[in-house]
Amino acid sequence: MNATIRRFGYPDTLIAAYDHWVVLLRPDQPTLGSLVLAATGEATALAALAPEAFAELKRVVGDIETALKDAVDYAKINYLMLMMVDPHVHWHVLPRYEGGRTVGALTIADAGWPKAPQLGAAATLSPGQIAQLGAWLRAKWPAAGR
Known part of the structure; x- marks a missing residue:
């Protein structure tokens, strides 16, 4: 895995x-369920991705x-491709909603x-919240993508 993913x-x-992507829980949650969608290769420009990566996207x-x-x-839902600090191709995926959302003891407002x-x-x-929120989202993931 590339340095951005790590x-x-x-x-x-x-x-x-x-095959070409990972979906990660974003450790900093501006909205509940915020993710990082990252290419697993070394590409640092969107146009440099393999055609197979685009197809799988x-x-x-x-x-x-x-x-x-x-x-x-x-x-x-917002997909933000910033790539200012972390150079490899990735998006910050932010679900957007009015008010707050809660899982367990964690409530996050947009x-x-x-x-x-x-x-x-x-x-x-x-770390405990990452484990809890990660398990919660993995349980909701479509079976084909697990």
Whole structure:
């Protein structure tokens, strides 16, 4: 796995693995269920991805949207490709909703709704919360993407 994937806590944050992609729980949660969708290769530009990675992306995005709709019933979903600090191809996937969402003892409000997400208002998860939230999302993942 590339350095970007490791920086987002892999393997502890792994939700689902595919041939060319991994879906990780974002350790900082601006909204409940925030993820990182990362290419497993060394590409640092979107155009540098293999054609097979682009082909698989449709399935991965479909799985993300299905699982997050079930998990947090989002109203919108934002895919942010920033790649300023972490150079490998990845998106921050933020389910967007009005108000807050709760899992166990963790409640996270979408501080930016209905405008731009407020990344600085993110809740930083403890290792225990990462394990709990990760298990919760993996249980909601479409069987084909597990």
